[in-house]
Amino acid sequence: MTATKTHCPYCALQCGMEIGPGLTITPRTDIPANASGALCQKGWTAGELLTNGERLTSPLLHGEPVEWDVALDYVASRLSAIRSEHGPDAVAVFGGGGLTNEKAYSLGKFARVALGTSQIDYNGRFCMSSAAAASLKAFGMDRGMPFPITDLADADVVLLAGGNVAETMPPFVRHLTGPRMIVIDPRRTQTAKLAWLHLQPTPGTDLALALGMLHLAIADELVDEAYVAARTTGFDEVRTSLASWWPERVERITGVPVHQMRQAVRALAAVGKAYILTGRGAEQHSKGTDTVSAFINLALALGLPGVHGSGYGCVTGQGNGQGGREHGQKADQLPGYRKIDDPAAREHVAGVWGVPAADIPGPGRSAYELLDALGTPGGPRALMLFGSNPIISAPAAEHVAERIAALDLLVTCDFVMSETAALADVVFPVTQWAEESGTMTNLEGRVLLRRRAVAPPEGVRSDLDVIAALSERLGHHFETEPVRVFDELRRASQGGPADYSGITYERIADETGVFWPCPSTEHPGTPRPFLDSFATPDGRARFVPVQHRPPAEEIDADYPVYLSTGRVLAHYQSGAQTRRIAALVQAAPEPFVELHPDLAEQLDIAPGDVVRVSSRRGESKAVARISDAIRRDTVFMPFHWEGANRLTNPALDPTSRMPEFKICAVRVERDS
Template identity: 45%
Template sequence: MCQSGENKLKVGQYVAPLVETQCPFCSVQCKMTISTETEALAGIVRTVYKAEGKPNAASQGRLCIKGMNAHQHATHPGRLTQPLMRKGGRLVPVPWEEALDAVASSFSSLLSTQGPDGIGIYGGGSLSNETAYLLGKFARVAIGTRYIDYNGRFCMSAAASAGSKVFGVDRGLTCRLADIPLARCIVLAGTNIAECQPTLMPYFHQAKENGAFIIVIDPRATPTAAIADLHLQIRPGTDAVLANAMLKVIVDEGLVNEEFIRKRTNGYDQLLTHLNELDLNEAAALCGIEADMIQQAARAFGSVETGIVFTARGVEQQIDGHMAVRALLNLVLATGKIGREGCGYGAITGQGNGQGGREHGQKADQLPGYRSIENEEDRAYVASVWGVDPSSLPGKGVSAYEMMELVHQGGIQALFVMGSNPIVSNPNVRLVEDALKKLDLLVVADMFLTETARLADVVLPVTSYLENTGTMTNLEGRVLLREAVRLAPGEARDDWSILCQIAARLNKGGYFAYKDAEDIFEELRFASRGGLADYYGITYDRLRREEGVYWPCPATDKAGMDMMFRESFALSDRRAVFTVVESWGAGEELSEEYPLTLTNGRVLTHYLTGAQTRRSPSLAAREIENYVEIHPRTARRWYIRDGEWVEITSQRGSFTVRSRIRPNIREDTIFVPMHWGGAQNVNQATRPDLDPFCRMPGFKTAAVHIRPLRLAVSANRGHNEEWSQF
């Protein structure tokens, strides 16, 4: 029988005055303590919270500004504490029984009239491993639909698919964080760690102190680029071109590791043939940088004994993201920098459980343990754990954005959203909003009334990170246990419990009879056993003792694998694969009408769609609204003053933000953060074009034009004195 998690406590009520927990935000998953005390000011008594970092293997006790203030959204008075249902056009509070009965009744009706594929399930990369696992099982066993995917499709899918093809398995970091200071050259491609994972920066500072040469590849001079010995400020969409050009220099100058290539890889000769046709000067011109900078970067990486390549969304959120990552992996393989100390590849995972969330069944093509839903042996094994017939499991579905297209086309009539805010995070927001409004039923399980929840027919209140026990897997592949330290506010329930209760109403309760999160994890252990992401050797007791265990970990009495590929890779012949990658720019074609490239990303004080961080007063106060970063000369060309409102338009749509004129971005590029919805949502204009391999949208390379939102601009164009500020 599932626990309901029902209670009547007020927001902010802790079990103890000092608790140990774990930050809910980025993929470092820093451990921390939160203490509470009361103070009286002008006769008003209030609770004061203080968060501090706790020593741990990843962040070593550090905590960034988001972690310091994470409790503020968990204790926010706007938390959802009762189920809501739409009645008379308005969302009104209802009892849990009524809400769950309504959801199950609608699902049952659709199952009988439209079949299981009329229902879609949409998850999130911040859900615990237990909930991510259960959501996949819920979709395939309780509903029987093939349509399940999650917002991690927009974060790590390019790197995940590339790693799987090149190495045979995807784990965020093939090495350990502790290897960073041992690397003599580090390539940071499209990753702004200083703002996105700031507690990791001391690793890179230590590497520099040890003599490392750091290369940053980014169209912007970010805080991360400030530590670089060489900043390659390339044109968005040309990462693959740059990687090919660097590899050509490494090959031509004899900096490859011939022994490693001969013993541990395939496909090198075909790659050489391709590189012979590459012209370095043409590649440099396409990238928008000087050829000698490419040579300097290639020599720096190729000439040293140890090195690591890191990628993140700047490389991956493009329509050639999969191949761009594979081009960068060619550099790792050609120089033999993997499977030993100070070497490797790392995809800097964005979401809190972006790694674990993509391992156990939330993705359209996956079953637990990184098994394939299209592999008959994998289907049979997981079916045996679940106690169902393999033939009853549905096949492969579609990616997250393609689900929105199916909704828009009427192919999906009901959508269940858990831990995600698709109306803000998807590209082509206008289509997504229209699609969600067409649904017969939209159910959203969340902590807050997000932009997506406001459109829902049923809203189910869930517990926060402080109230929900479960495991998370950080960017290293280290599984961590985060235990509940606070009772849930009002009637909020654990997300996994909600799934169980709906399944019971669909007469599938026997497959979802869990007493707690640990009970789910025990089943996950067996479901993942023997898979690429093998969690079988990990238990809650062990996590409490060891404070984290790497996967794969097939045995309870042995350590998990901290460094991947020491002796072999995970492909059938145990060799890694070189990839022939075409050198072409993946950006949308610029024109007189759309002369600039729009790229997007994160800022230090916010997370994802801002549903949590914009409800933290301390974080929201630092960035209260969205903005566009634009070069001074570009601003002058388009008559834009610093701090004024501007409109940015692409072929898909428009949005409005304030301008920030800064010299740290390319003149042909503008940058807008991704954390705001509504009129300030950058995804009103981003590209819905998808990578053909991983189905990642091309967020980073939309062609746009920009104009100030004030009258009579044209009348002032001849008055140079008005623009003397530039």
């Protein structure tokens, strides 16, 4: 076997790697994200899951291994029966941001064409939907980072609001060694420790902080007036709205001293090249969209977006978090990042799909609303789940488990027995990264090629095969070869905002990735789409006036401590993959509750004690870790294990429908 060039199965950085004989993994040096040959421990150990005996290799029907045809016939007939009894929307589809573009595309088409349901959404809703919504409002287009990652290294200052890249995507840090880093995070994370300036706000107050910083930029006359006049609209209204957010008021809300805010703003404004980046910490709130809008407003006022060497970007998290939101597995979208309620978009996609536009259903429920409706009167009765583990990853997880239990039919496609797969009526064993080909679009908007390096175990098929086999039983023909699916995706995306029509597998291989939009095979791709104009009708970026508001749930006498959730380096998402890899389990064996020494003293908690954390939605136990890296009023729990999300609050952002993962009120006690 010769070495196969592919990419890491985990985060949105999509580090290049080669898989050689004996499944040895070697970093590639031709992919800019990790061109220095970097990989984190997750990447180095990714191959273990190919062989370590945790794989599902046979379809399971009510827990018993069965032949593929038996399982497929069963599912198709149950889907048909449920659909004819309760209507097409009684069948729902839930996808994932780790699926290839080809799978995401096929899944959207499967829902709308083969099942005829509007009820499809995906876990990317829990990821970057707030940033996407804010970018769409401001720039008319959402391409996470509208510039190559390598541009960051030349910046003078990078502000990272609510992101911990040193743990979530370590090789990212190699692009940040040049700039001064300003990190906004309630915790002194590994990333914050690298920062020139760390602002440590109260959880849930990033929006106020951004407003205070823009107020200071205006008061101290740091606004780039020429840029604002030439490239934006709406600044006057925003300027007026900021009169209410003077820095001393913001200090009282956020706990960030005024002089630190001023230091940050001056650093951003004083230099030629600066970036503002947001991560989940700023976004996963019931006001995440407005928070991102506030940071974009700050970036626009300082004249950063759409300028070579400066800008705003969202640090997308999941492996295909960017591509996954472009091709139709989102409730309100059609391929090419088109809107499902846009008549022209419907006509175009219907033409590619060979169906009347009128047959394409309208927008469906968002991810949490979909899960919340399962098994309720008027809600879906069957759920097809691909590449997601909502029992662990959805907010108010116990409630979600109850809803899933109320289904008539749960079908999952997975390659290990995840917590959610364990509840399924039918489990289809599917291929994983190294066993399949397909494209992934990384956090830069660079379309990359994942290549099949090894044959899947016997009995395992691709999600594309599952979709096609079920569609065939329901009377529709679907492609199963990734390259043919991609060719169809190219046609479907043609003319849309995320236009892939000029991208081919050959080009991706030759050019080590192609940036969308790429409207023709002669087009070079678009690394920096906003240099000349933004994707709005008049080409100008929009300032969006926003106001701070408190989190959906504030601390009180009964629940006096904030809980924030997040990641640890050794694990990925719900941990279904990484908790099955020995070296990663050794590095991070169990969930924990991180708390400040003062809070620990007050609660009589010692390191290693088992701590019970309760919220209005559930309770969870984990081991105490005591650290002054966290605020006194906040505890932190990683969400890679069952537990943290039993506590989290499903309050939704009104625009993005993002749940408020990052803050809720809890009570913390030593478990006696």
